[in-house]
Amino acid sequence: MHTFGLTGGIGSGKSAAAHYFAELGVPILDADEIARVVVEPGSAALASIAQTFGAEFILANGTLDRRRLRERIFSDSVAREWLETLLHPLIREVVKEALKTPCTAPYRLLMAPLLLETGMDQLVEGVIVVDLPEALQLQRALARDQCSEATLRQIMQAQMSRAARLARANFCLDNSQSPTELQDAVKHLHTQLLALVEKNRT
Numbered sequence: 001m002h003t004f005g006l007t008g009g010i011g012s013g014k015s016a017a018a019h020y021f022a023e024l025g026v027p028i029l030d031a032d033e034i035a036r037v038v039v040e041p042g043s044a045a046l047a048s049i050a051q052t053f054g055a056e057f058i059l060a061n062g063t064l065d066r067r068r069l070r071e072r073i074f075s076d077s078v079a080r081e082w083l084e085t086l087l088h089p090l091i092r093e094v095v096k097e098a099l100k101t102p103c104t105a106p107y108r109l110l111m112a113p114l115l116l117e118t119g120m121d122q123l124v125e126g127v128i129v130v131d132l133p134e135a136l137q138l139q140r141a142l143a144r145d146q147c148s149e150a151t152l153r154q155i156m157q158a159q160m161s162r163a164a165r166l167a168r169a170n171f172c173l174d175n176s177q178s179p180t181e182l183q184d185a186v187k188h189l190h191t192q193l194l195a196l197v198e199k200n201r202t
């Protein structure tokens with residue numbers, strides 16, 4: 001089973017690209033979704049977070065106060081590193097287990113904003129980067145998220161720079177134009193990936 005990684009900074013258009021791949025029948029494994037599963041109510045990770053940051057980081061319904069934790073970790077790099085040390089190995093283990101599941105499609109995608117930062121690119125055969133100028137990335141993320149510009153800038157600062165990410169890309173999807181153009185780029189890359197997978201089979 002072939003797996004390629006799909007990455008890009010916050011608001012770059014990973015979900016939009018993944019949606020177009022899914023329409024073409026490509027299975028998607030989403031690391032952000034797994035990051036939510038590992039802190040579900042009752043998990044050891046959630047208990048550790050409450051112990052370190054305080055009980056006020058847990059909402060009345062027992063779930064993580066994600067907004068509060070976001071504000072905290074992106075304004076305090078020590079807190080962020082503590083959280084990453086706790087969560088990244090757990091996320092990686094769940095991803096590794098999920099990748100063991102056989103799948104009939106020619107290839108699948110592991111979608112992860114921190115694919116390169118966490119070394120999860122070692123689990124895939126090639127890296128696809130969704131790319132756009134940082135100013136446009138900020139503009140789109142601002143329009144979508146209930147998040148201040150200052151926090152978004154801090155999140156972008158905690159991620160790899162555009163240049164560093166592009167330097168590690170095997171494939172690039174330009175998302176600086178319209179959604180239709182992104183969809184066309186996904187279709188084109190899908191054909192390329194199918195050919196690559198087929199070539200490796202023979």
Ligand SMILES: CC(C)(COP(=O)(O)OP(=O)(O)OC[C@H]1O[C@@H](n2cnc3c(N)ncnc32)[C@H](O)[C@@H]1O)[C@@H](O)C(=O)NCCC(=O)NCCS
Pocket residue numbers: 009010011031032035065066067069070073080083084087091112113114115118155158159
């Ligand atoms: C801080 C948390 C609770 C905020 O939750 P929230 O629902 O507001 O955001 P969500 O999880 O949907 O993440 C939104 C985006 O933030 C960015 N982001 C998240 N965590 C990080 C991080 N540690 N460093 C840099 N960027 C990050 C990513 O681009 C991500 O797509 C959450 O992001 C989290 O648990 N982060 C630590 C786990 C992690 O590193 N996840 C990335 C998986 S590869």
Ligand SMILES: Nc1ncnc2c1ncn2[C@@H]1O[C@H](COP(=O)(O)OP(=O)(O)OP(=O)(O)O)[C@@H](O)[C@H]1O
Pocket residue numbers: 008009010011012013014015016017113140141143144175176177178179180182
């Ligand atoms: N080509 C485009 N033109 C205009 N808006 C776009 C385009 N691509 C994506 N968007 C919008 O930009 C925002 C960010 O896109 P998306 O949610 O796909 O990014 P993401 O990389 O998955 O973000 P995150 O990692 O923050 O979850 C969304 O509101 C989306 O609708």
